[in-house]
Amino acid sequence: MTKKTADMIDLLAGDLTPVQPRMALWKTFLPIFAFMLFMMAGWVLLENLRPWTATTMDEIQFYLILLLATVGLAGVGTVLLSTPDTRYMRPAFALLALAVLGWLAVSCECLLNTTWGHLLETAHHLVYDGSCWATIMAASAVLAVPLYLFLKRLAPLNPNMVAVGTILTSTAAASTGRLLICPTSEPAHLLLAHFLPILLMVILSLPILPRLLRW
Amino acid sequence: MQQNYAQWQQWMIAAQAGDADAYRKLLKDITPLLRNFIRKRLFDAERVEDVVQETLMGLHKMRHTYNPSQPFETWMFAITRYKVIDAIRQIKRQQARESYVADDDEYSFYETIADTKTNIGTADIRQDLIKALTTLPKKQRTIVTMLKVEGLSAAEVALKMDMSVSAVKVAAHRAYKKLRGELEGHGE
Secondary structure: OOHHHHHHHHHHHHOOOOOOOOOOHHHHHHHHHHHHHHHHHHHHHHOOOOOOOHHHHHHHHHHHHHHHHHHHHHHHHHHHHOOOOHHHHHHHHHHHHHHHHHHHHHHHHHHHOOOHHHHHHHHHHHHHOOHHHHHHHHHHHHHHHHHHHHHHHOOOOOHHHHHHHHHHHHHHHHHHHHHHHOOOOOHHHHHHHHHHHHHHHHHHHOOOHHHHHOO | OOOOHHHHHHHHHHHHOOOHHHHHHHHHHHHHHHHHHHHHHOOOHHHHHHHHHHHHHHHHHOHHHOOOOOOHHHHHHHHHHHHHHHHHHHHHHHHHHOOOOHHHHHHHHHHHHHHHHHHOOHHHHHHHHHHHHHOOOHHHHHHHHHHHHOOOOHHHHHHHHOOOHHHHHHHHHHHHHHHHHHHHHHHO
């Protein structure tokens, strides 16, 4: 052992203070998801719930299930990737990949059920009425803050992937909440105003969030 | 080599409770293993000891993330792996931007002072040095002061400033470069 390393060990031992050990993983997941559900429920209650008939339910249940799965998979994957343990690395990457597939599935489903003409028309309309994408992005930022603070207390082992997972979780949760409120079931609208902001938020966060997560 | 993982786990649990002796034993015991692990993955032999120190700091900083009911070695290697990947990324970035040899920079920094010293008086040098130091950003100034005035090691500065050892060295390198430029300007 070099003298510098030996000195450093003495320095670290001298700097030692008692710490509260990390809790079991399920105990760490629970408060985050409870908080997200609470925020989503509050948001839906504040605004009007979309017309809740059997037909509309059929139309959106596929999207709701896949978005909720995306939230869960991305959330668990992100927390696992922030928990130092070599056994969690592969499952964490697999969960994050599945979460991305969930988002891809809802986006492709919308894309296959619309036309380019309709997409362009909807895009033009969204310039004047951006309530859906704007609220999704704002709600995503609100949800991402506590998630970021929580992850910062753990040890993000891959800041880039943890950043993607964090934003994917928060924006997919915001998109789920908005889907319960927005009365439109048009695939073009859902794709551009509900699912595309997820990708946008991930891209926007990439230059900043990984730096903040580094330790 | 048979590792005493159960013993390490006990020491880590004691360290989380604040037992400095157990912690010192643990760090001393795991360091050779960490060094081997890092050496096998890092192709820059000169950086191995730096990464060992950064890993020890990482383990220290993140000691609260260890769950006592889980194996110690999987926690330790996860952090070590992160530090190695971080070091490889830094090496690649540095190779792309600049060739960095801290000692050379320090040498030429002092060489500049020596050159300047032959031209002007000691009091002037002190004034020029103080003036040059004020041109540095606050963080760099603090690092140079800690390293060169207080005589702390890069690892000690890193711990105090909550930075990695290599980040301290890079900041010091940039500060020396800037100081050298300032002093050469005065010397002319």
